[in-house]
Amino acid sequence: MTVRDETTQTPAAQAEATAQAAPPSRRARARAWIRAAVLVVMVVSAVAVLAANREAVLDALTEIEPWYVAAALPGAVAAMVAALFVWRSLLADLGSPIAIRDAARVFYLSQLGKYVPGTVWSMVAQVELSRDLRIPRRTSLAVGVLAIAVSVTVGLTTGSAILLIAAPGVAEHFRLFLLALPLLLTVLHPAVLTRLLNLVYRLLRRQPLPKPPSWTGMLSAAGAQLLVWVALGLHIWPFLVGIGADPAEALPVAIGGYALAYSLGQLAVGLPAGAGVREAALVLAFAPYCPAARRRPWWSP
Structure with missing residues (x-):
C-alpha cells in the first residue's frame, strides 16, 4: 500500500509557489517606487492646499458658533460613504465586484488626487x-469616467430642478450650463456608453470592456449619487443658518446650489477639485439668502 506524501504539490501549485518566492522584477520595483512617489505628491499637495487656506478657514470658523460646525459633520460623512457606493456599484456593474473594505481603501486613497491640479490624478x-x-485597467478607467459623468449629470439635474422650484432667481444664473443636460443624459444611456467606451479602447488598441454597463447599474449609481448631493446639501445647510440665513429658505438652496456648484467644479478639469469655479458658483447660489454684514465672532463679548 502506497502512502501519498501530503507535501507533494501539483505543477500549478509549484509554479505559483515559485512565483511568490521569486524576488520582484525590475519592472515591479519601478512600479512600487512610482506609486510611492505619486502618493507622496498627492499627500504633499493636500497639505499645501490646506496650509494655503489655513488662515481663511480659521477666520471663517471664528464667525460661526462651534455647534453649527458640529452639525455639518454627519452630512459630510454620509456623503463620503454614499460616494464610495457610487464607485463600487459602477465597478460591479462592469464585471469587477469587490469587497467594501477593498473598495474603501482604493477609493479614499485615490481622493487625495483631487488636491493635485487636474481631475485626472484621482482617476x-x-x-x-x-x-x-x-x-483590468480598462474597467477601472471606465468606472472613473462614468463616476464623473454620473456625478455631474445627477448634480446638474437635481440642482436645477430644486432651484427652479425653490429659488428661480438663483437658477437663472446657471441657465447656460443646463444646456449640457440633454447631451449628458444621452451619453449616459448604457448602449451609447458601451459604444463610446469601446470605440475609445479600439482607438487605443486595447481590449473592449469585459462587461457593458446596464440600466440597473447606472440607475443604482445615480440613486447613490443623489444621496451624495442631498448629504452635501445637509452638510452645508448648518453653515448658512449659522451666518443668518432663514433655515426653511436655506435648505433647498443648500442642496440644489451645492449640487450645481460642485458639478460645475468637476467640469473644471485643470483645477484641483474645481477650486475657484465651485466657490464662485456657491457665491451666486447662496448670496441672496445670507446677510451682507459680517457677524461678530461667537467668542467675542
Whole structure:
C-alpha cells in the first residue's frame, strides 16, 4: 500500500509557489517606487492646499458658533460613504465586484488626487491601486469616467430642478450650463456608453470592456449619487443658518446650489477639485439668502 506524501504539490501549485518566492522584477520595483512617489505628491499637495487656506478657514470658523460646525459633520460623512457606493456599484456593474473594505481603501486613497491640479490624478490613482485587486485597467478607467459623468449629470439635474422650484432667481444664473443636460443624459444611456467606451479602447488598441454597463447599474449609481448631493446639501445647510440665513429658505438652496456648484467644479478639469469655479458658483447660489454684514465672532463679548 502506497502512502501519498501530503507535501507533494501539483505543477500549478509549484509554479505559483515559485512565483511568490521569486524576488520582484525590475519592472515591479519601478512600479512600487512610482506609486510611492505619486502618493507622496498627492499627500504633499493636500497639505499645501490646506496650509494655503489655513488662515481663511480659521477666520471663517471664528464667525460661526462651534455647534453649527458640529452639525455639518454627519452630512459630510454620509456623503463620503454614499460616494464610495457610487464607485463600487459602477465597478460591479462592469464585471469587477469587490469587497467594501477593498473598495474603501482604493477609493479614499485615490481622493487625495483631487488636491493635485487636474481631475485626472484621482482617476489615475484609482486605476493603479485597483491593479492590486486584479481589476483590468480598462474597467477601472471606465468606472472613473462614468463616476464623473454620473456625478455631474445627477448634480446638474437635481440642482436645477430644486432651484427652479425653490429659488428661480438663483437658477437663472446657471441657465447656460443646463444646456449640457440633454447631451449628458444621452451619453449616459448604457448602449451609447458601451459604444463610446469601446470605440475609445479600439482607438487605443486595447481590449473592449469585459462587461457593458446596464440600466440597473447606472440607475443604482445615480440613486447613490443623489444621496451624495442631498448629504452635501445637509452638510452645508448648518453653515448658512449659522451666518443668518432663514433655515426653511436655506435648505433647498443648500442642496440644489451645492449640487450645481460642485458639478460645475468637476467640469473644471485643470483645477484641483474645481477650486475657484465651485466657490464662485456657491457665491451666486447662496448670496441672496445670507446677510451682507459680517457677524461678530461667537467668542467675542
